[in-house]
Structure formats: C-alpha cells, structure tokens
C-alpha cells in the first residue's frame with residue numbers, strides 16, 4: 001500500500017484530495033492545524049475506506065514545521081509516496097492596507113515550507129524509486145487582479 005502526505009486537509013480542496021487518495025486505497029498522512037477536525041477526519045476516512053490514517057496537527061508557518069513532520073515520520077517509520085502541497089490561504093486588499101504579518105505567513109507557508117518539505121521528501125522518493133508530487137497553485141497567478149496580488 002502506498003502513502004500520501006497531504007497538507008491542508010480539514011476543508012476545501014485538501015479534504016477532497018484526502019477523500020480521493022483514500023478511495024484509491026492509499027494510506028494517509030494528514031497535516032493541518034485543527035486537531036479536533038483531524039481526529040474526526042482520521043476516524044471517518046479509516047472507517048469508510050479501511051486505510052491507515054495518521055495525522056500531524058501543526059502550524060506550518062513555524063520555522064521548525066518540517067523538522068516536526070520528519071520526527072513523526074521517523075517515529076512511525078513511514079515513507080511518503082505521494083506528496084500534495086495544498087495548505088494555503090489568501091490575504092486580499094490594497095497592499096497599503098493588508099496585514100504584513102499575514103503576508104509574511106503566506107510567504108512562509110506557500111514558499112518556504114513547500115520548498116523545505118519537498119526538498120526533504122524527494123530523497124525518500126528517489127531511494128524508493130517511486131514518488132509523485134502535486135503542488136496546488138492558482139490560475140489567479142496568471143490573471144492581474146486588483147487587490148489580490150497574493
């Protein structure tokens with residue numbers, strides 16, 4: 001059985017990815033912040049699809065997020081076959097009005113964390129001679145849109 005690590009699974013697009021990967025018979029590693037939701041999602045997916053579901057409740061903008069994830073993977077002795085970099089959010093508004101702290105968190109989540117996680121997981125995939133990575137983006141990146149340059 002293969003294992004999919006998916007970030008941002010407690011709602012939206014990531015939740016659908018989790019559903020689809022479980023439906024195709026893969027074990028799951030769910031990563032988001034809300035532990036209650038993750039716990040419920042774990043129970044729900046395990047009972048409906050009979051796959052092993054583990055979760056990591058983690059704020060992914062924190063600097064040591066990737067280390068925390070790897071500590072768990074190593075404790076569980078799990079390796080990752082599919083990586084879905086999905087967790088993300090949007091800070092809209094005029095650049096002069098938007099919240100700097102939120103913008104830095106967005107850069108941390110969308111760029112730094114994704115780069116660090118992918119860099120750490122790829123050698124694992126190379127060693128196993130198998131791996132697939134999905135980076136969720138937005139067609140919005142290609143459309144100039146006032147007050148939504150994020």
Ligand SMILES: NC(=O)c1ccc[n+]([C@@H]2O[C@H](COP(=O)([O-])OP(=O)(O)OC[C@H]3O[C@@H](n4cnc5c(N)ncnc54)[C@H](OP(=O)(O)O)[C@@H]3O)[C@@H](O)[C@H]2O)c1
Pocket residue numbers: 007008009010011012013014031032033034037058059060061086087088089090109136137138139140
């Ligand atoms: N929806 C759209 O129209 C659209 C369009 C283009 C691109 N996208 C991109 O697609 C991806 C998913 O979008 P969505 O609309 O499905 O988002 P969403 O419904 O807001 O869900 C975001 C998910 O990411 C998790 N998350 C957010 N910030 C996090 C953090 N700092 N640390 C850990 N987990 C975090 C949230 O879980 P917790 O709150 O439990 O942490 C949640 O599960 C995002 O990257 C988004 O930028 C979406």
